[in-house]
Amino acid sequence: MNSQRDLRQELLRQIPAVDQILQRPSVASWVNRTSRGFVVSEIQTLLARLRSDLRGTGAPADNAVDVAGIEMQLTERLQYRISPVLTTVINATGVILHTNLGRAPLSAAAQKSLSAVSAQYTNVEYDLDRGARSHRDQLVEPVLMELLGCEAATVVNNNAAAVFLILDTHATGKEVVVSRGELIEIGGSFRIPEIMARSGARLCEVGTTNKTRLADYEAAIGPETAMLLRVHTSNYRIRGFTERPSLGELADLARRCNLPLVEDIGSGSLVDLKPYGIADEPMAQDSIAAGVALVCFSADKLLGGPQAGIIAGSRRWLDPIRRNPLMRTYRVDKLVYGALEATLISYRTGQALREIPVLRLLSMPLQELTLRGKRFLRRLRSTLPPGASAVALAGESVVGGGSCPDVSLPTLLLALTSDQLSANEIETRLRRQHPPIIARLEDDRVLIDLRTVFLAQEKTLQKGIIEAMS
Ligand SMILES: *Cc1c(COP(=O)(O)O)cnc(C)c1O
Numbered sequence: 001m002n003s004q005r006d007l008r009q010e011l012l013r014q015i016p017a018v019d020q021i022l023q024r025p026s027v028a029s030w031v032n033r034t035s036r037g038f039v040v041s042e043i044q045t046l047l048a049r050l051r052s053d054l055r056g057t058g059a060p061a062d063n064a065v066d067v068a069g070i071e072m073q074l075t076e077r078l079q080y081r082i083s084p085v086l087t088t089v090i091n092a093t094g095v096i097l098h099t100n101l102g103r104a105p106l107s108a109a110a111q112k113s114l115s116a117v118s119a120q121y122t123n124v125e126y127d128l129d130r131g132a133r134s135h136r137d138q139l140v141e142p143v144l145m146e147l148l149g150c151e152a153a154t155v156v157n158n159n160a161a162a163v164f165l166i167l168d169t170h171a172t173g174k175e176v177v178v179s180r181g182e183l184i185e186i187g188g189s190f191r192i193p194e195i196m197a198r199s200g201a202r203l204c205e206v207g208t209t210n211k212t213r214l215a216d217y218e219a220a221i222g223p224e225t226a227m228l229l230r231v232h233t234s235n236y237r238i239r240g241f242t243e244r245p246s247l248g249e250l251a252d253l254a255r256r257c258n259l260p261l262v263e264d265i266g267s268g269s270l271v272d273l274k275p276y277g278i279a280d281e282p283m284a285q286d287s288i289a290a291g292v293a294l295v296c297f298s299a300d301k302l303l304g305g306p307q308a309g310i311i312a313g314s315r316r317w318l319d320p321i322r323r324n325p326l327m328r329t330y331r332v333d334k335l336v337y338g339a340l341e342a343t344l345i346s347y348r349t350g351q352a353l354r355e356i357p358v359l360r361l362l363s364m365p366l367q368e369l370t371l372r373g374k375r376f377l378r379r380l381r382s383t384l385p386p387g388a389s390a391v392a393l394a395g396e397s398v399v400g401g402g403s404c405p406d407v408s409l410p411t412l413l414l415a416l417t418s419d420q421l422s423a424n425e426i427e428t429r430l431r432r433q434h435p436p437i438i439a440r441l442e443d444d445r446v447l448i449d450l451r452t453v454f455l456a457q458e459k460t461l462q463k464g465i466i467e468a469m470s
Pocket residue numbers: 158159160161163184186190231232233234235264265266267297298299308309401402
């Protein structure tokens with residue numbers, strides 16, 4: 001006991017001084033590349049931790065205070081400290097719109113626009129013809145008008161903000177009529193009744209969970225009514241004995257009563273996805289055509305763009321929203337406008353299915369996934385460590401992002417197992433790779449779905465799997 005205490009005391013005395021560490025060549029080069037203050041503070045943190053370790057209970061290693069060892073730990077720490085926490089990952093889950101993984105990956109054109117716009121001055125609020133101030137909506141409003149057939153459109157931070165701003169502008173202190181079957185909760189605590197309460201609007205529920213008729217809406221309309229609201233039940237479906245009026249019927253009723261019909265369609269696809277098995281996602285242009293006053297949707301769900309919320313419809317109902325002082329608090333950056341406009345241009349040119357990753361992944365045929373999967377499996381097997389195995393099996397990818405709850409897209413899955421490692425361990429090790437690999441964990445197996453893995457990532461994925469299973 002005594003000798004161990006002596007050893008501790010001795011080691012504590014031998015801890016090198018900050019200046020001594022600063023003189024090591026690799027540390028000096030860090031000082032050159034960053035700053036003396038930064039490196040000194042990291043050295044102090046490291047030495048403080050070392051001191052507290054030495055005073056702790058575990059038996060200290062003989063070389064605990066070795067300068068070369070400390071230097072190595074320090075450079076590792078410095079490298080870690082200059083690396084951003086936000087990083088790219090390989091999404092091997094097969095969930096196309098994975099909210100935790102940042103929803104839609106952007107198209108090449110959107111990336112290009114982002115990078116160009118980010119480093120230079122732009123005309124974000126400047127009219128180049130008149131040489132005068134303009135509104136940032138002028139950047140995307142024309143293409144939205146064209147694609148949706150609407151009179152006006154604006155962009156806010158996300159669709160939750162869009163819903164809130166619409167209610168705050170048009171319904172504060174008044175009633176909003178909503179069907180009981182549409183009082184949704186979207187992940188991340190976005191709930192229609194709560195957002196409505198916050199906006200100061202009163203919720204007027206009509207109908208029942210499964211059946212709401214036009215007459216129910218009609219009966220609820222009174223002097224206090226400000227708006228009819230229709231909400232797409234993005235993440236659940238009510239099936240069986242159900243009924244609800246068509247959007248056109250609701251729009252007629254709203255018009256007769258001089259009220260706006262607002263529709264939150266959630267994902268807001270701009271192309272028909274029926275050929276790819278997605279039958280009941282509303283299209284924004286259909287809502288406009290049916291006569292809604294305003295429609296709102298996310299830009300980073302099925303649209304495949306950056307995070308934003310789009311509000312489109314008639315000028316009469318949109319202009320007051322633009323003038324709402326809260327609009328400023330939901331304003332989006334030039335980067336978002338750049339990426340969004342580039343994304344929308346792919347729809348204008350009819351190239352969306354080819355150019356927008358979300359749509360490409362959605363529409364990827366099983367045949368292509370099978371081919372890729374088998375080729376990948378062959379290459380992987382030839383390099384797998386002993387005790388590790390990979391097999392192909394039929395499975396399903398999902399759209400995700402709180403949309404298309406019923407849709408499953410047939411895919412080929414690769415199941416990874418090992419004699420030495422549990423499925424949990426494999427999954428964790430995959431997650432610790434650089435870049436991290438996010439896989440599915442199901443029935444005590446680790447599953448890889450290549451649908452959401454980009455071709456250019458396959459080599460890195462293979463390397464990561466091998467490393468994780470070794
Ligand atoms: C996803 C969704 C929202 C929230 O959209 P964000 O862009 O995530 O803020 C609101 N309403 C519906 C119906 C949705 O599907």
